[in-house]
Amino acid sequence: MKQDYEYIVLGLGGFGSAAAYWLARRAGTEVLGLEQFELGHVRGESQDHSRIIRLSYHATHYVELAKHAFAAWAELERDSGEQLVLRTGGLDLGPRVSAIPLSSYADSMDAAGVRYERLDAGEIMRRWPQWRLTDNIHGLFQEQSGIAMAARGNAAHVRMAREHGATLLDRTPVESIRHLNGEVEVVAGGAAYRGRRLVIAAGAWSNRALEQLEIRLPLRVTKEQVTYFASPRLADFQPDRFPIWIWMDEPCFYGFPAFGEPGPKVGQDAGGQEVTADTRTFDVDQPARDRVLRFLERYLPSALGPVIYTKTCLYTLTPDRDFVIDTVPGRPEIAVAIGGGHGFKFASLVGRILSELAIDGRTARDLSPFRLARPIMQLENPPTNYMV
Ligand SMILES: Cc1cc2nc3c(=O)[nH]c(=O)nc-3n(C[C@H](O)[C@H](O)[C@H](O)COP(=O)(O)OP(=O)(O)OC[C@H]3O[C@@H](n4cnc5c(N)ncnc54)[C@H](O)[C@@H]3O)c2cc1C
Secondary structure, three states, X not given: OOOEEEEEEEOOOHHXXXXXXXXXXXXXXXXXXXXXXXXXXXXXXXXXXXXXXXXXXXXXXXXXXXXXXXXXXXXXXXXXXXXXXXXXXXXXEEEOOOOOOHHHHHHHHHHOOOOOEEEEHHHHHHHOOOOXXXXXXXXXXXXXXXXXXXXXXXXXXXXXXXXXXXXXXOOOOEEEEEEEXXXXXXXXXXXXXXXXXXXXXXXXXXXXXXXXXXXOOOOEEEEEEEEEEOOOOHHHHOOOOOOEEEEOOOXXXXXXXXXXXXXXXXXXOOOOEEOOOOOOOOOOOHHHHHHHHHHHHHHOHHHOOOEEEEEEEEEEEOOOOOOEEEEEOOEEEEEEXXXXXXXXXXXXXXXXXXXXXXXXXXXXXXXHHHOXXXXXXXXOOOOOOOOO
16 A cells, blocks of 8 residues: 555544545645544534534624635535525524623624624514513624535535545554654554645544644543424424524533434534543533523523433534634644544535645645644643633
């Protein structure tokens, strides 16, 4: 088997499979992807039917990035012949006085020229009578938002990377990374591979990979979960009748219409316990599920029904929850991406950016908020802010 490549990708989850795809579009057989588990495994962050994709964000640079994210998925849809994004519209709602003010979302969409509607509680309930709200609730509706079909998107990246010539190996953990005359040698599954450039997309295992480069980032890995409910009003929760939504307060909840399972999906954002990727369990966090149940009883009662199942998943949180998308300081041949627990919507775009960093050494996207060595990433015990 070939052992010298131009480009090596470590980790083939959401970001890594996208990077392999975008690299392979330009470099074909010069791309090697290495994944420690089986492709499509459920131990990481990217594998479920759905992830929210939205233009509505608390900062303008994310709104701008989200425009390009939609474009990257659309390009993959054209190339693969598969639908990967489903538009449902997106509702951000919550108390007028809240821990996550809607004004920052409205302001950043205004600055980025994105259209949206401001809705009061009465108008929200008129459009979606599934909600039971009091007068102090208000919302923003942005029609382009919807579902990024996560598992299907990952599979499309993998399939199309291979069609463009990439070699993707599963059950092949990278055990070491060595720097060799401006190139990189990785040892994986007992074999050594050399590459001119390396992309690290290791999710919750990022610090283990970066350790090889003597870098340790202040990341927190948490075990999060989502629950599918067999609502007795299933017709009211079809994607053409009910948008994706985010409850903008602390705790922050979010949900989806029925997609992939016969019932709506609901979760709490960043409500999970700190774990490590290796010692985490797949057990349901019952108190966290109870918080979701109480929220639904109060505000969205018709979504409730028997639990279909609860699925656990990891967040890899940076202290400010901004991504890392950067080359390693002093090592331009190595690029890194970390998603901060809200990255999937950007996965294809992040893959494209990583491919540009690897092939061209630059990208047209503004990566300054995502620098690996930004001041907060240098602190051992940084303050945290998880508002997204
Ligand atoms: C419950 C939940 C809900 C979410 N909801 C949303 C949402 O609605 N919208 C949104 O945009 N985002 C959402 N996210 C966040 C988003 O899913 C993640 O940011 C994104 O999937 C991160 O992808 P990744 O490639 O970094 O990580 P992963 O998909 O985990 O990929 C990392 C991969 O690297 C592999 N790996 C690690 N080390 C090695 C090694 N040494 N050798 C080989 N392989 C290795 C791992 O096995 C893994 O496959 C959610 C996340 C969770 C958990």
